[in-house]
Amino acid sequence: MRAPIALVASGSVALLSLLIALAFGSAPLTLREVLAGLFDASSGDISNNVANIAHDIVWQLRLPRAFAAFACGGLLALAGVLLQALLRNALADSYILGVSGGASLGALGAITLGFSAMLVNTAALAGALVAIALVFGFTLRGGAGNGNGVWDVYQLLLAGVVLSAGFAALTSLILVIAPGAQVKGMLFWLMGDLSYAESPYVACVLLVVLTAGALALAARLDILGLGVAKAQSLGVNVSALQRMVFFGAALATVAAVMLGGAIGFVGLMTPHAVRLAGITRHHVLLPVSVAAGGAFLVLADTCARSVMAPQQLPVGIFTALIGVPCMLILLGRRT
Protein backbone atom coordinates (compact mmCIF):
# COMPACT_ATOMS: atom_id res chain seq x y z
CA MET A 1 0.00 0.00 0.00
CA ARG A 2 1.22 3.46 -0.82
CA ALA A 3 2.57 5.35 2.17
CA PRO A 4 0.54 8.59 1.82
CA ILE A 5 -2.71 6.65 1.39
CA ALA A 6 -1.94 4.54 4.45
CA LEU A 7 -1.14 7.61 6.55
CA VAL A 8 -4.27 9.50 5.51
CA ALA A 9 -6.46 6.43 5.93
CA SER A 10 -5.17 5.59 9.40
CA GLY A 11 -5.45 9.23 10.46
CA SER A 12 -9.05 9.35 9.26
CA VAL A 13 -9.90 6.13 11.07
CA ALA A 14 -8.38 7.57 14.25
CA LEU A 15 -10.48 10.75 14.00
CA LEU A 16 -13.61 8.76 13.20
CA SER A 17 -13.05 6.52 16.21
CA LEU A 18 -12.77 9.56 18.46
CA LEU A 19 -16.04 10.91 17.05
CA ILE A 20 -17.76 7.58 17.66
CA ALA A 21 -16.44 7.55 21.22
CA LEU A 22 -17.99 10.99 21.77
CA ALA A 23 -21.32 9.93 20.29
CA PHE A 24 -21.91 6.83 22.40
CA GLY A 25 -22.26 6.39 26.12
CA SER A 26 -24.66 5.75 28.95
CA ALA A 27 -26.32 9.18 28.60
CA PRO A 28 -28.59 9.25 25.53
CA LEU A 29 -27.30 12.22 23.53
CA THR A 30 -27.98 12.71 19.83
CA LEU A 31 -25.09 13.35 17.51
CA ARG A 32 -26.33 16.91 17.07
CA GLU A 33 -26.24 17.49 20.83
CA VAL A 34 -22.77 15.99 21.05
CA LEU A 35 -21.46 18.21 18.28
CA ALA A 36 -23.15 21.26 19.81
CA GLY A 37 -21.61 20.40 23.17
CA LEU A 38 -18.23 19.86 21.59
CA PHE A 39 -18.03 23.14 19.72
CA ASP A 40 -20.12 25.34 22.02
CA ALA A 41 -17.58 26.77 24.41
CA SER A 42 -20.08 29.14 26.14
CA SER A 43 -21.17 26.90 28.99
CA GLY A 44 -21.79 29.94 31.16
CA ASP A 45 -25.34 30.31 29.85
CA ILE A 46 -27.35 28.80 32.73
CA SER A 47 -30.70 29.09 30.95
CA ASN A 48 -29.87 26.34 28.44
CA ASN A 49 -29.57 23.39 30.79
CA VAL A 50 -29.60 20.58 28.21
CA ALA A 51 -26.81 22.15 26.21
CA ASN A 52 -24.81 22.56 29.41
CA ILE A 53 -25.18 18.92 30.32
CA ALA A 54 -24.12 17.88 26.83
CA HIS A 55 -21.16 20.21 27.02
CA ASP A 56 -20.07 18.78 30.35
CA ILE A 57 -20.56 15.17 29.30
CA VAL A 58 -18.55 15.67 26.14
CA TRP A 59 -15.76 17.77 27.60
CA GLN A 60 -15.40 16.28 31.07
CA LEU A 61 -16.35 12.64 30.58
CA ARG A 62 -16.21 11.37 27.05
CA LEU A 63 -13.38 13.40 25.54
CA PRO A 64 -10.82 12.71 28.29
CA ARG A 65 -11.84 9.04 28.25
CA ALA A 66 -11.49 8.86 24.47
CA PHE A 67 -8.08 10.51 24.57
CA ALA A 68 -6.99 8.18 27.37
CA ALA A 69 -8.02 5.19 25.26
CA PHE A 70 -6.29 6.58 22.19
CA ALA A 71 -3.06 7.34 24.04
CA CYS A 72 -3.10 3.95 25.74
CA GLY A 73 -3.72 2.04 22.51
CA GLY A 74 -1.18 4.13 20.60
CA LEU A 75 1.48 3.58 23.26
CA LEU A 76 0.86 -0.18 23.33
CA ALA A 77 1.04 -0.40 19.53
CA LEU A 78 4.21 1.69 19.50
CA ALA A 79 5.81 -0.57 22.11
CA GLY A 80 4.71 -3.60 20.07
CA VAL A 81 6.34 -2.33 16.88
CA LEU A 82 9.54 -1.40 18.71
CA LEU A 83 9.85 -4.71 20.54
CA GLN A 84 9.08 -6.80 17.47
CA ALA A 85 11.89 -4.96 15.69
CA LEU A 86 14.27 -5.24 18.66
CA LEU A 87 13.64 -8.91 19.35
CA ARG A 88 13.21 -9.77 15.67
CA ASN A 89 10.31 -11.85 16.82
CA ALA A 90 6.79 -11.41 15.54
CA LEU A 91 5.33 -12.74 18.78
CA ALA A 92 6.85 -10.06 20.96
CA ASP A 93 4.57 -7.51 22.53
CA SER A 94 4.81 -4.89 25.21
CA TYR A 95 4.34 -7.42 27.99
CA ILE A 96 7.48 -9.36 27.14
CA LEU A 97 9.32 -6.84 29.31
CA GLY A 98 7.43 -8.13 32.33
CA VAL A 99 5.84 -4.72 32.75
CA SER A 100 2.27 -5.89 33.04
CA GLY A 101 3.24 -8.70 35.39
CA GLY A 102 5.20 -6.41 37.65
CA ALA A 103 2.58 -3.67 37.58
CA SER A 104 -0.27 -6.13 38.23
CA LEU A 105 1.57 -7.68 41.16
CA GLY A 106 2.25 -4.25 42.65
CA ALA A 107 -1.33 -3.09 42.14
CA LEU A 108 -2.94 -6.27 43.49
CA GLY A 109 -0.63 -6.29 46.48
CA ALA A 110 -1.62 -2.71 47.25
CA ILE A 111 -5.34 -3.49 46.84
CA THR A 112 -4.99 -6.45 49.24
CA LEU A 113 -3.39 -4.19 51.81
CA GLY A 114 -6.35 -1.81 51.42
CA PHE A 115 -4.34 1.08 50.03
CA SER A 116 -5.98 4.11 48.41
CA ALA A 117 -6.25 4.38 44.62
CA MET A 118 -3.23 6.66 44.43
CA LEU A 119 -1.08 4.25 46.40
CA VAL A 120 -2.30 1.39 44.21
CA ASN A 121 -1.06 3.29 41.19
CA THR A 122 2.26 4.02 42.87
CA ALA A 123 2.66 0.36 43.74
CA ALA A 124 1.86 -0.60 40.14
CA LEU A 125 4.49 1.83 38.87
CA ALA A 126 7.03 0.44 41.33
CA GLY A 127 6.22 -3.12 40.28
CA ALA A 128 6.60 -2.22 36.59
CA LEU A 129 9.95 -0.54 37.18
CA VAL A 130 11.26 -3.47 39.21
CA ALA A 131 10.22 -5.85 36.41
CA ILE A 132 11.97 -3.74 33.76
CA ALA A 133 15.09 -3.50 35.91
CA LEU A 134 15.15 -7.29 36.35
CA VAL A 135 14.71 -8.01 32.64
CA PHE A 136 17.32 -5.38 31.75
CA GLY A 137 19.73 -6.75 34.33
CA PHE A 138 19.47 -10.32 33.12
CA THR A 139 19.83 -9.23 29.50
CA LEU A 140 22.91 -7.20 30.34
CA ARG A 141 24.51 -10.08 32.22
CA GLY A 142 23.83 -12.46 29.38
CA GLY A 143 25.46 -10.40 26.64
CA ALA A 144 26.57 -12.04 23.41
CA GLY A 145 30.12 -11.83 24.69
CA ASN A 146 31.37 -10.26 21.47
CA GLY A 147 32.85 -7.29 23.25
CA ASN A 148 30.85 -4.58 21.52
CA GLY A 149 27.89 -4.55 23.89
CA VAL A 150 25.35 -6.07 21.50
CA TRP A 151 22.62 -7.93 23.35
CA ASP A 152 21.65 -11.48 22.77
CA VAL A 153 17.96 -10.89 22.10
CA TYR A 154 17.04 -14.45 23.06
CA GLN A 155 18.37 -13.75 26.51
CA LEU A 156 16.05 -10.74 26.69
CA LEU A 157 13.12 -12.76 25.39
CA LEU A 158 13.69 -15.60 27.83
CA ALA A 159 14.27 -13.29 30.80
CA GLY A 160 10.99 -11.52 29.98
CA VAL A 161 8.99 -14.72 29.56
CA VAL A 162 10.39 -16.35 32.70
CA LEU A 163 9.89 -13.29 34.89
CA SER A 164 6.36 -12.79 33.53
CA ALA A 165 5.53 -16.36 34.51
CA GLY A 166 6.82 -15.69 38.02
CA PHE A 167 4.75 -12.53 38.33
CA ALA A 168 1.69 -14.35 37.02
CA ALA A 169 2.08 -17.03 39.68
CA LEU A 170 2.32 -14.46 42.47
CA THR A 171 -0.64 -12.57 41.02
CA SER A 172 -2.73 -15.75 41.03
CA LEU A 173 -1.70 -16.40 44.61
CA ILE A 174 -2.96 -12.97 45.65
CA LEU A 175 -6.24 -13.52 43.76
CA VAL A 176 -6.80 -16.80 45.58
CA ILE A 177 -6.12 -15.55 49.09
CA ALA A 178 -7.71 -12.08 48.68
CA PRO A 179 -11.13 -11.45 50.30
CA GLY A 180 -13.98 -11.88 47.81
CA ALA A 181 -14.99 -8.22 47.86
CA GLN A 182 -11.63 -7.15 46.48
CA VAL A 183 -11.40 -9.72 43.72
CA LYS A 184 -13.67 -7.90 41.27
CA GLY A 185 -11.57 -4.73 41.40
CA MET A 186 -8.49 -6.86 40.90
CA LEU A 187 -9.97 -8.53 37.83
CA PHE A 188 -10.68 -5.14 36.30
CA TRP A 189 -7.03 -4.26 36.84
CA LEU A 190 -5.84 -7.49 35.30
CA MET A 191 -8.09 -7.28 32.26
CA GLY A 192 -7.50 -3.62 31.62
CA ASP A 193 -9.94 -0.85 32.37
CA LEU A 194 -9.86 2.81 31.46
CA SER A 195 -12.48 4.01 33.99
CA TYR A 196 -9.90 5.46 36.30
CA ALA A 197 -7.52 6.80 33.68
CA GLU A 198 -5.93 9.98 34.91
CA SER A 199 -4.15 12.75 33.03
CA PRO A 200 -4.82 11.46 29.49
CA TYR A 201 -3.34 14.57 27.95
CA VAL A 202 0.07 13.92 29.51
CA ALA A 203 -0.03 10.45 27.98
CA CYS A 204 -0.99 11.97 24.61
CA VAL A 205 2.05 14.25 24.73
CA LEU A 206 4.24 11.27 25.65
CA LEU A 207 2.76 9.33 22.73
CA VAL A 208 3.63 12.13 20.30
CA VAL A 209 7.16 12.51 21.68
CA LEU A 210 7.91 8.78 21.66
CA THR A 211 6.47 8.32 18.17
CA ALA A 212 8.61 11.18 16.86
CA GLY A 213 11.66 9.68 18.55
CA ALA A 214 10.93 6.26 17.06
CA LEU A 215 10.44 7.81 13.62
CA ALA A 216 13.92 9.28 13.84
CA LEU A 217 15.17 5.72 14.25
CA ALA A 218 12.92 4.26 11.53
CA ALA A 219 15.69 3.56 9.02
CA ARG A 220 17.78 1.87 11.71
CA LEU A 221 14.83 -0.27 12.79
CA ASP A 222 14.41 -1.45 9.18
CA ILE A 223 18.08 -2.37 9.07
CA LEU A 224 17.97 -4.17 12.41
CA GLY A 225 15.73 -6.70 10.64
CA LEU A 226 18.71 -7.67 8.49
CA GLY A 227 20.54 -9.19 11.44
CA VAL A 228 23.15 -7.74 13.80
CA ALA A 229 26.25 -8.23 11.61
CA LYS A 230 24.63 -6.70 8.55
CA ALA A 231 23.22 -3.80 10.56
CA GLN A 232 26.65 -3.04 12.01
CA SER A 233 28.33 -3.26 8.63
CA LEU A 234 25.77 -0.78 7.26
CA GLY A 235 26.82 1.71 9.91
CA VAL A 236 24.18 1.22 12.59
CA ASN A 237 25.36 1.35 16.20
CA VAL A 238 23.39 -1.73 17.22
CA SER A 239 24.08 -1.71 20.96
CA ALA A 240 23.01 1.93 21.33
CA LEU A 241 19.93 1.29 19.19
CA GLN A 242 18.96 -1.74 21.29
CA ARG A 243 19.14 0.31 24.47
CA MET A 244 17.12 3.20 23.04
CA VAL A 245 14.44 0.87 21.70
CA PHE A 246 14.28 -1.08 24.97
CA PHE A 247 13.79 1.98 27.13
CA GLY A 248 11.46 3.67 24.64
CA ALA A 249 9.25 0.60 24.58
CA ALA A 250 9.46 0.25 28.36
CA LEU A 251 8.42 3.88 28.88
CA ALA A 252 5.50 3.53 26.45
CA THR A 253 4.32 0.33 28.13
CA VAL A 254 4.57 1.72 31.66
CA ALA A 255 2.60 4.81 30.63
CA ALA A 256 -0.07 2.64 28.98
CA VAL A 257 -0.33 0.32 31.97
CA MET A 258 -0.64 3.27 34.35
CA LEU A 259 -3.55 4.55 32.23
CA GLY A 260 -5.52 1.40 31.73
CA GLY A 261 -4.00 -1.59 33.49
CA ALA A 262 -2.87 -4.64 31.62
CA ILE A 263 -4.77 -4.33 28.35
CA GLY A 264 -3.75 -7.20 26.15
CA PHE A 265 -3.74 -7.85 22.42
CA VAL A 266 -3.30 -4.26 21.14
CA GLY A 267 0.49 -4.30 21.16
CA LEU A 268 0.72 -7.76 19.63
CA MET A 269 -1.98 -7.48 17.02
CA THR A 270 -1.81 -3.93 15.67
CA PRO A 271 1.66 -4.15 14.06
CA HIS A 272 0.69 -7.48 12.48
CA ALA A 273 -2.53 -6.16 11.06
CA VAL A 274 -0.69 -3.19 9.57
CA ARG A 275 2.02 -5.44 8.14
CA LEU A 276 -0.58 -7.74 6.62
CA ALA A 277 -1.89 -4.66 4.81
CA GLY A 278 1.52 -4.52 3.12
CA ILE A 279 3.16 -1.84 5.25
CA THR A 280 6.53 -3.03 6.50
CA ARG A 281 8.93 -0.08 6.47
CA HIS A 282 9.11 1.53 9.87
CA HIS A 283 8.69 5.13 8.75
CA VAL A 284 5.13 4.20 7.73
CA LEU A 285 4.58 1.21 10.00
CA LEU A 286 5.17 3.27 13.15
CA PRO A 287 2.68 6.13 12.62
CA VAL A 288 0.05 3.88 11.03
CA SER A 289 0.32 1.36 13.90
CA VAL A 290 0.06 4.13 16.49
CA ALA A 291 -3.07 5.53 14.81
CA ALA A 292 -4.58 2.08 14.32
CA GLY A 293 -3.79 0.93 17.86
CA GLY A 294 -5.24 4.13 19.29
CA ALA A 295 -8.39 3.91 17.17
CA PHE A 296 -8.80 0.23 18.01
CA LEU A 297 -8.68 0.85 21.75
CA VAL A 298 -10.99 3.85 21.49
CA LEU A 299 -13.60 1.67 19.77
CA ALA A 300 -13.09 -1.21 22.18
CA ASP A 301 -13.46 1.16 25.12
CA THR A 302 -16.61 2.68 23.62
CA CYS A 303 -18.07 -0.82 23.54
CA ALA A 304 -16.85 -1.52 27.08
CA ARG A 305 -18.68 1.47 28.53
CA SER A 306 -21.84 1.42 26.42
CA VAL A 307 -22.75 -2.23 25.70
CA MET A 308 -24.09 -2.90 29.20
CA ALA A 309 -24.39 0.76 30.27
CA PRO A 310 -24.37 2.01 32.93
CA GLN A 311 -22.40 -1.07 33.88
CA GLN A 312 -18.79 -0.71 32.72
CA LEU A 313 -16.90 -3.75 31.49
CA PRO A 314 -13.12 -4.28 31.34
CA VAL A 315 -11.89 -3.05 27.97
CA GLY A 316 -9.46 -5.97 27.75
CA ILE A 317 -12.41 -8.26 27.04
CA PHE A 318 -13.34 -6.22 23.98
CA THR A 319 -9.83 -5.83 22.58
CA ALA A 320 -9.76 -9.62 22.31
CA LEU A 321 -13.41 -10.04 21.24
CA ILE A 322 -13.01 -7.52 18.40
CA GLY A 323 -9.37 -8.23 17.69
CA VAL A 324 -9.42 -12.00 17.36
CA PRO A 325 -11.96 -12.22 14.50
CA CYS A 326 -10.39 -9.23 12.72
CA MET A 327 -6.97 -10.84 12.93
CA LEU A 328 -8.29 -14.22 11.79
CA ILE A 329 -9.94 -12.62 8.77
CA LEU A 330 -6.69 -10.87 7.85
CA LEU A 331 -4.72 -14.09 8.29
CA GLY A 332 -7.19 -16.07 6.23
CA ARG A 333 -7.19 -13.53 3.43
CA ARG A 334 -3.43 -13.79 3.18
CA THR A 335 -3.18 -17.49 2.57
Add this chain to the structure above:
Amino acid sequence: MTLACHSLMLEVAGRRLCRDLTFTVQPGEVWGVLGPNGSGKTTLLNVLSGLTDPAQGRVTIGDKSLRSMKAIERARFIGLLPQHEDITFWGTAREYAELGGFPHRGGAWFSGRGGLDETTVTLALRQMDVAACAGRRYATLSGGERQRVRLAQLLVQAPHFMLLDEPLQHLDLNHQREVLRRVASLACEDDQKRAVVLVLHDVLWPARYCTHALLLDGRGGVRTGLAADVLTQQHLEALFGCALSPAGSFKAGFIPAL
Protein backbone atom coordinates in the same frame (compact mmCIF):
# COMPACT_ATOMS: atom_id res chain seq x y z
CA MET B 1 43.25 4.15 -0.56
CA THR B 2 44.21 0.73 0.81
CA LEU B 3 42.84 -1.67 3.40
CA ALA B 4 45.76 -2.95 5.45
CA CYS B 5 46.23 -5.44 8.28
CA HIS B 6 49.14 -4.98 10.62
CA SER B 7 50.34 -8.03 12.60
CA LEU B 8 46.87 -9.41 13.23
CA MET B 9 46.34 -12.16 15.72
CA LEU B 10 42.96 -13.88 15.40
CA GLU B 11 41.39 -15.91 18.17
CA VAL B 12 38.01 -17.55 18.53
CA ALA B 13 36.90 -18.77 21.95
CA GLY B 14 40.51 -18.81 23.15
CA ARG B 15 41.69 -20.82 20.12
CA ARG B 16 44.46 -19.06 18.20
CA LEU B 17 43.81 -19.17 14.45
CA CYS B 18 46.71 -17.13 13.16
CA ARG B 19 49.18 -14.56 14.30
CA ASP B 20 51.31 -11.88 12.76
CA LEU B 21 49.09 -11.68 9.68
CA THR B 22 50.09 -8.65 7.63
CA PHE B 23 48.75 -7.90 4.18
CA THR B 24 47.40 -5.00 2.16
CA VAL B 25 44.43 -4.94 -0.18
CA GLN B 26 44.97 -2.38 -2.95
CA PRO B 27 42.19 -0.94 -5.09
CA GLY B 28 41.75 -2.99 -8.25
CA GLU B 29 42.59 -6.26 -6.52
CA VAL B 30 40.36 -9.31 -6.05
CA TRP B 31 41.39 -11.45 -3.10
CA GLY B 32 40.34 -15.03 -2.57
CA VAL B 33 40.45 -16.33 1.01
CA LEU B 34 40.61 -20.11 1.32
CA GLY B 35 40.98 -22.52 4.17
CA PRO B 36 39.38 -25.53 5.84
CA ASN B 37 36.26 -25.21 8.03
CA GLY B 38 36.88 -23.27 11.21
CA SER B 39 40.19 -21.85 10.04
CA GLY B 40 39.13 -18.25 10.73
CA LYS B 41 37.97 -16.98 7.34
CA THR B 42 34.78 -15.44 8.71
CA THR B 43 36.63 -14.10 11.75
CA LEU B 44 39.12 -12.42 9.42
CA LEU B 45 36.31 -10.80 7.44
CA ASN B 46 34.63 -9.58 10.62
CA VAL B 47 37.91 -8.04 11.74
CA LEU B 48 38.55 -6.49 8.32
CA SER B 49 35.09 -4.92 8.38
CA GLY B 50 35.54 -3.54 11.89
CA LEU B 51 32.74 -5.62 13.43
CA THR B 52 35.08 -7.32 15.88
CA ASP B 53 38.47 -6.34 17.22
CA PRO B 54 41.44 -8.61 16.60
CA ALA B 55 43.15 -10.20 19.60
CA GLN B 56 46.21 -8.23 18.54
CA GLY B 57 47.19 -5.91 15.73
CA ARG B 58 45.13 -3.38 13.86
CA VAL B 59 43.36 -2.69 10.59
CA THR B 60 43.78 0.60 8.77
CA ILE B 61 41.99 2.14 5.84
CA GLY B 62 44.14 4.76 4.15
CA ASP B 63 46.00 6.22 7.11
CA LYS B 64 43.06 5.87 9.50
CA SER B 65 42.58 3.12 12.03
CA LEU B 66 39.24 1.30 11.66
CA ARG B 67 38.67 1.61 15.39
CA SER B 68 38.79 5.39 15.25
CA MET B 69 36.10 5.59 12.56
CA LYS B 70 32.42 5.99 13.25
CA ALA B 71 30.29 3.06 12.13
CA ILE B 72 28.47 5.06 9.48
CA GLU B 73 31.70 6.46 8.06
CA ARG B 74 33.18 2.96 7.96
CA ALA B 75 30.11 1.71 6.11
CA ARG B 76 30.86 4.05 3.20
CA PHE B 77 34.25 2.40 2.73
CA ILE B 78 33.68 -1.20 3.73
CA GLY B 79 30.72 -3.45 2.93
CA LEU B 80 30.22 -6.94 4.28
CA LEU B 81 28.13 -9.82 3.01
CA PRO B 82 27.82 -12.00 6.12
CA GLN B 83 27.72 -15.71 5.60
CA HIS B 84 24.74 -16.27 7.84
CA GLU B 85 22.01 -13.85 8.81
CA ASP B 86 19.44 -14.36 11.50
CA ILE B 87 16.91 -12.42 9.58
CA THR B 88 13.38 -11.17 10.08
CA PHE B 89 12.64 -8.98 7.13
CA TRP B 90 8.98 -8.37 6.39
CA GLY B 91 9.37 -6.18 3.31
CA THR B 92 9.93 -6.81 -0.39
CA ALA B 93 13.15 -7.68 -2.19
CA ARG B 94 13.35 -4.14 -3.51
CA GLU B 95 12.97 -2.67 -0.03
CA TYR B 96 15.70 -5.02 1.14
CA ALA B 97 18.11 -3.82 -1.53
CA GLU B 98 17.23 -0.16 -0.88
CA LEU B 99 18.55 -0.40 2.67
CA GLY B 100 22.06 -0.56 1.19
CA GLY B 101 21.77 3.18 0.64
CA PHE B 102 21.63 3.89 4.39
CA PRO B 103 25.30 4.86 4.90
CA HIS B 104 25.07 7.46 2.15
CA ARG B 105 21.92 9.09 3.47
CA GLY B 106 23.66 9.45 6.81
CA GLY B 107 20.76 7.90 8.66
CA ALA B 108 18.32 10.53 7.47
CA TRP B 109 15.09 11.10 9.32
CA PHE B 110 12.96 8.98 7.10
CA SER B 111 14.05 5.74 5.57
CA GLY B 112 12.22 6.46 2.34
CA ARG B 113 14.06 6.76 -0.90
CA GLY B 114 15.20 10.30 -0.15
CA GLY B 115 18.59 10.93 -1.69
CA LEU B 116 18.83 7.43 -3.10
CA ASP B 117 18.67 7.30 -6.85
CA GLU B 118 15.90 4.88 -7.69
CA THR B 119 17.75 3.69 -10.76
CA THR B 120 20.68 2.64 -8.56
CA VAL B 121 18.47 0.07 -6.88
CA THR B 122 16.86 -1.05 -10.14
CA LEU B 123 20.25 -1.40 -11.77
CA ALA B 124 21.66 -3.41 -8.85
CA LEU B 125 18.67 -5.76 -8.91
CA ARG B 126 19.02 -6.19 -12.65
CA GLN B 127 22.76 -6.83 -12.41
CA MET B 128 22.06 -9.61 -9.94
CA ASP B 129 19.26 -10.92 -12.16
CA VAL B 130 16.55 -10.47 -9.52
CA ALA B 131 14.67 -7.53 -11.05
CA ALA B 132 11.73 -9.88 -11.67
CA CYS B 133 11.48 -10.63 -7.92
CA ALA B 134 11.67 -6.98 -6.85
CA GLY B 135 8.05 -6.74 -5.72
CA ARG B 136 7.95 -10.05 -3.89
CA ARG B 137 8.32 -10.38 -0.14
CA TYR B 138 11.90 -11.22 0.74
CA ALA B 139 10.75 -14.09 2.94
CA THR B 140 9.08 -15.83 -0.02
CA LEU B 141 12.22 -15.89 -2.20
CA SER B 142 14.27 -19.01 -2.79
CA GLY B 143 17.70 -19.36 -1.19
CA GLY B 144 19.53 -18.40 -4.36
CA GLU B 145 17.25 -15.45 -5.05
CA ARG B 146 17.77 -14.18 -1.52
CA GLN B 147 21.50 -14.46 -1.93
CA ARG B 148 21.35 -12.37 -5.08
CA VAL B 149 19.11 -9.76 -3.43
CA ARG B 150 21.66 -9.55 -0.60
CA LEU B 151 24.39 -9.02 -3.17
CA ALA B 152 22.27 -6.35 -4.87
CA GLN B 153 22.02 -4.54 -1.53
CA LEU B 154 25.81 -4.50 -1.38
CA LEU B 155 25.97 -3.07 -4.90
CA VAL B 156 23.64 -0.28 -3.74
CA GLN B 157 25.91 0.33 -0.76
CA ALA B 158 28.81 0.50 -3.24
CA PRO B 159 31.65 0.51 -0.71
CA HIS B 160 35.31 0.80 -1.72
CA PHE B 161 36.06 -2.58 -0.20
CA MET B 162 33.59 -5.43 -0.55
CA LEU B 163 34.06 -8.34 1.82
CA LEU B 164 31.99 -11.33 0.73
CA ASP B 165 31.68 -14.38 2.95
CA GLU B 166 30.81 -17.34 0.73
CA PRO B 167 29.01 -15.23 -1.90
CA LEU B 168 28.27 -18.28 -4.03
CA GLN B 169 26.22 -20.21 -1.47
CA HIS B 170 22.81 -21.34 -2.80
CA LEU B 171 23.64 -20.08 -6.30
CA ASP B 172 23.26 -22.26 -9.41
CA LEU B 173 26.25 -22.66 -11.68
CA ASN B 174 25.33 -19.90 -14.11
CA HIS B 175 24.63 -17.39 -11.35
CA GLN B 176 27.89 -18.32 -9.63
CA ARG B 177 29.66 -17.28 -12.77
CA GLU B 178 27.58 -14.13 -13.24
CA VAL B 179 28.08 -13.00 -9.65
CA LEU B 180 31.82 -13.59 -9.70
CA ARG B 181 32.20 -11.87 -13.04
CA ARG B 182 30.15 -8.90 -11.85
CA VAL B 183 31.99 -8.61 -8.55
CA ALA B 184 35.43 -9.06 -10.10
CA SER B 185 34.69 -6.43 -12.73
CA LEU B 186 33.81 -3.94 -9.95
CA ALA B 187 37.47 -3.94 -9.03
CA CYS B 188 38.34 -2.80 -12.54
CA GLU B 189 35.59 -0.20 -13.02
CA ASP B 190 35.60 3.46 -12.00
CA ASP B 191 39.37 3.89 -12.40
CA GLN B 192 40.00 0.98 -10.07
CA LYS B 193 38.64 2.57 -6.91
CA ARG B 194 37.35 -0.67 -5.47
CA ALA B 195 38.66 -3.97 -4.21
CA VAL B 196 36.96 -7.26 -3.37
CA VAL B 197 37.74 -9.95 -0.81
CA LEU B 198 35.97 -13.27 -1.35
CA VAL B 199 35.77 -16.23 1.00
CA LEU B 200 35.38 -19.26 -1.26
CA HIS B 201 35.34 -23.02 -0.88
CA ASP B 202 36.00 -23.83 -4.50
CA VAL B 203 39.55 -23.68 -5.83
CA LEU B 204 38.62 -23.35 -9.51
CA TRP B 205 36.81 -20.02 -9.20
CA PRO B 206 39.60 -18.11 -7.42
CA ALA B 207 42.08 -19.43 -9.97
CA ARG B 208 40.03 -17.73 -12.63
CA TYR B 209 38.79 -14.53 -10.99
CA CYS B 210 41.16 -13.60 -8.16
CA THR B 211 44.31 -11.56 -8.55
CA HIS B 212 45.51 -12.42 -5.05
CA ALA B 213 44.94 -15.23 -2.59
CA LEU B 214 45.18 -15.77 1.15
CA LEU B 215 45.35 -19.25 2.63
CA LEU B 216 44.50 -19.79 6.30
CA ASP B 217 45.09 -23.24 7.74
CA GLY B 218 43.69 -22.43 11.20
CA ARG B 219 46.80 -23.69 12.97
CA GLY B 220 48.76 -20.49 12.60
CA GLY B 221 49.87 -21.04 9.03
CA VAL B 222 49.17 -18.21 6.59
CA ARG B 223 50.15 -17.68 2.97
CA THR B 224 49.45 -14.52 0.99
CA GLY B 225 50.43 -13.32 -2.44
CA LEU B 226 49.55 -13.34 -6.11
CA ALA B 227 46.92 -15.94 -6.95
CA ALA B 228 49.20 -17.64 -9.45
CA ASP B 229 51.93 -18.06 -6.83
CA VAL B 230 49.68 -19.11 -3.95
CA LEU B 231 47.10 -21.38 -5.57
CA THR B 232 49.47 -24.18 -6.45
CA GLN B 233 48.64 -27.85 -6.17
CA GLN B 234 51.24 -28.29 -3.43
CA HIS B 235 49.89 -25.42 -1.30
CA LEU B 236 46.25 -26.41 -1.72
CA GLU B 237 46.88 -30.09 -0.94
CA ALA B 238 48.69 -29.09 2.23
CA LEU B 239 45.93 -26.61 3.12
CA PHE B 240 43.00 -28.99 2.78
CA GLY B 241 44.87 -32.18 3.63
CA CYS B 242 43.70 -34.10 0.58
CA ALA B 243 45.18 -35.04 -2.76
CA LEU B 244 44.10 -32.93 -5.76
CA SER B 245 44.12 -33.58 -9.49
CA PRO B 246 43.47 -31.13 -12.36
CA ALA B 247 39.77 -30.76 -13.24
CA GLY B 248 40.52 -31.65 -16.86
CA SER B 249 41.50 -35.18 -15.88
CA PHE B 250 37.87 -36.26 -15.37
CA LYS B 251 35.50 -37.28 -18.12
CA ALA B 252 32.70 -35.27 -16.53
CA GLY B 253 34.36 -32.26 -14.89
CA PHE B 254 32.91 -28.97 -16.02
CA ILE B 255 33.15 -25.31 -15.21
CA PRO B 256 31.32 -22.57 -17.12
CA ALA B 257 33.15 -21.33 -20.17
CA LEU B 258 34.84 -17.95 -19.91
